[in-house]
Amino acid sequence: MADEFPVPETRVLAVASHVVSGNVGNKIAVFVLQSLGCDVAALNTVQFSNHTGYGQWKGSRVSAEEITDLYQGLKQSYLDEFHMMLTGYIPGAAAVNAVGAIAKELRAKAEQAPEKFFWVLDPVMGDHGRIYVAEDVVPAYRSLIPYADLILPNQFEAELLSEVKITDMETLQQAVHTLHDKFSTPHIIITSVNFNSSTPPTHLTVVGSTMTSTREARLFKITFPAIDCYFSGTGDMFAALTVVRMREAVHATPGLDTVPSWISDDSVDALDLPLARAVERVIGSMHEVLSKTSAEMKQALEGITIPEDAGQARLAKSKAAELRLVRNLSCLRSPSEDFKAVRI
Amino acid sequence: MADEFPVPETRVLAVASHVVSGNVGNKIAVFVLQSLGCDVAALNTVQFSNHTGYGQWKGSRVSAEEITDLYQGLKQSYLDEFHMMLTGYIPGAAAVNAVGAIAKELRAKAEQAPEKFFWVLDPVMGDHGRIYVAEDVVPAYRSLIPYADLILPNQFEAELLSEVKITDMETLQQAVHTLHDKFSTPHIIITSVNFNSSTPPTHLTVVGSTMTSTREARLFKITFPAIDCYFSGTGDMFAALTVVRMREAVHATPGLDTVPSWISDDSVDALDLPLARAVERVIGSMHEVLSKTSAEMKQALEGITIPEDAGQARLAKSKAAELRLVRNLSCLRSPSEDFKAVRI
Numbered sequence: 001m002a003d004e005f006p007v008p009e010t011r012v013l014a015v016a017s018h019v020v021s022g023n024v025g026n027k028i029a030v031f032v033l034q035s036l037g038c039d040v041a042a043l044n045t046v047q048f049s050n051h052t053g054y055g056q057w058k059g060s061r062v063s064a065e066e067i068t069d070l071y072q073g074l075k076q077s078y079l080d081e082f083h084m085m086l087t088g089y090i091p092g093a094a095a096v097n098a099v100g101a102i103a104k105e106l107r108a109k110a111e112q113a114p115e116k117f118f119w120v121l122d123p124v125m126g127d128h129g130r131i132y133v134a135e136d137v138v139p140a141y142r143s144l145i146p147y148a149d150l151i152l153p154n155q156f157e158a159e160l161l162s163e164v165k166i167t168d169m170e171t172l173q174q175a176v177h178t179l180h181d182k183f184s185t186p187h188i189i190i191t192s193v194n195f196n197s198s199t200p201p202t203h204l205t206v207v208g209s210t211m212t213s214t215r216e217a218r219l220f221k222i223t224f225p226a227i228d229c230y231f232s233g234t235g236d237m238f239a240a241l242t243v244v245r246m247r248e249a250v251h252a253t254p255g256l257d258t259v260p261s262w263i264s265d266d267s268v269d270a271l272d273l274p275l276a277r278a279v280e281r282v283i284g285s286m287h288e289v290l291s292k293t294s295a296e297m298k299q300a301l302e303g304i305t306i307p308e309d310a311g312q313a314r315l316a317k318s319k320a321a322e323l324r325l326v327r328n329l330s331c332l333r334s335p336s337e338d339f340k341a342v343r344i
Numbered sequence: 345m346a347d348e349f350p351v352p353e354t355r356v357l358a359v360a361s362h363v364v365s366g367n368v369g370n371k372i373a374v375f376v377l378q379s380l381g382c383d384v385a386a387l388n389t390v391q392f393s394n395h396t397g398y399g400q401w402k403g404s405r406v407s408a409e410e411i412t413d414l415y416q417g418l419k420q421s422y423l424d425e426f427h428m429m430l431t432g433y434i435p436g437a438a439a440v441n442a443v444g445a446i447a448k449e450l451r452a453k454a455e456q457a458p459e460k461f462f463w464v465l466d467p468v469m470g471d472h473g474r475i476y477v478a479e480d481v482v483p484a485y486r487s488l489i490p491y492a493d494l495i496l497p498n499q500f501e502a503e504l505l506s507e508v509k510i511t512d513m514e515t516l517q518q519a520v521h522t523l524h525d526k527f528s529t530p531h532i533i534i535t536s537v538n539f540n541s542s543t544p545p546t547h548l549t550v551v552g553s554t555m556t557s558t559r560e561a562r563l564f565k566i567t568f569p570a571i572d573c574y575f576s577g578t579g580d581m582f583a584a585l586t587v588v589r590m591r592e593a594v595h596a597t598p599g600l601d602t603v604p605s606w607i608s609d610d611s612v613d614a615l616d617l618p619l620a621r622a623v624e625r626v627i628g629s630m631h632e633v634l635s636k637t638s639a640e641m642k643q644a645l646e647g648i649t650i651p652e653d654a655g656q657a658r659l660a661k662s663k664a665a666e667l668r669l670v671r672n673l674s675c676l677r678s679p680s681e682d683f684k685a686v687r688i
Contacts, residue, residue, distance in 0.1 A: 021385040049417025073402025157548025339453025
């Protein structure tokens, strides 16, 4: 019996962090991509014992030179043919630029057939108003955005890139418009939109847009119930699923995979965009995995005594909150169809 | 719908090499383990662009100190609870000893319930009469074998460890007996047995044994058709499958998972060993994946002109011979039942 996969043969270069234990960065992205049928080249930008949310970790970063060197290794053996590239956390501006140079080179290599290379860039810089990378990473990402096909900033990262303060749907639309216009970014997904940061939200919204030929936004949104816990690795899983579901949706649209950056014709309405179909399926999987993780986390925490010491309590909670994916594969393969894109 | 997995919740520490592109070491072992439902902590001993069979590669080794450090990172955050450990390629004697120290510590931690920790050790040293690690790695492995529950040397590695020259089934039995007796190794699998190295074999044999309480061997063999090509990563995939199928077979045997090292009672015949059931299923998956890889490799090579330059030809062939696993997952999940253990 042949296995069924949502995408045709797809070779992806995934550049992100590696943790020995737990499920963030490439540790979760590679498994998601492989489970959905992609041949993944995994270039790890760090090897840490665990994610930094624990408050303590061991291990080391991979330098910008080593990143470049690993790519040269692929190149010299003709292993640098990729349909797609996914980039996540990269430690420091020099390494961001090294990864950017790889993406530019892969883009240049596809000059004769630009539709054959698609870069999904997750500009990992911060969240909830706080930058958690070095300051010079922000301009480094700004200089790379014009080379990406699809970016997935969260609300705060969208502000950093667009330099538009997002406080409501109107300013969010301005930010998206700026990103399309200033950086020519074809596809934008703003993850976890929340205009009222003072109270925990009951629902979260993802906003997406594929630009028209005149760089106008075609905006849609998808709203889903919030889960009252932060799970590290959520963004990495979202990005990996986006790679697969975008390729799937484009592949299902006759002729679109021959168009550079897979930009739908101007006649296509926002709600009919392949990007909208992709994000619907991504959220279908995400919501199910997060719900299961939340339930299993509560169960795990009920079984133990949370230490009084704040640091120890953080360790116990971080461990309990690791994404539960490996034994919940059906969430990936058969995403729920509960979430539909609507007009903003 | 719940996913179905062959093993109960199983947390595995997998220590082996990482390659950006291709399918060897942890790159294939982690995917095999995860796909079959294990929660894997992946400690990568190198990050290379590709496997060394290409004849050229870039990247770097992880030092013995860094390996120890990463484990300390797990420990300080209480992430060092493992049901099983799988160790593959480790660069150099110092690193082998560092990994050995981790295994010994995990074994000591399980002192009150020794059956709760099981170490599968693949003593990667060489093949076909040639050592491809530093000479001092051999004594380093010899000193660690007594701490392992299951070892999977190939024929040449079995010779190195037992110091018995294997030329026929009789000397092979002597080697197995020596390993049980000298190192107290409970479970032994000798992969790819072939007594006539001058002609390409039409069939290969795997020999297994679980010792009795008096360290006598209980030998069985499984023979399967040889595939006329060497595929890098085969041993790593075999070892990862063994982790899962051994745990599965033991779990299916009432009471056995409360016995240290999961050693069957003396009354159990060689052909009824859980190890025999495990290896049957491992070979069922292996043979199918290798057959598919061989077919896809031939197809890939037909589509290209093999370069005249020997180095370039090697690159093309190595790339074509990468294991095809990601899109052949059903081989893992539902192994063929064609291969049965028989008496030697």
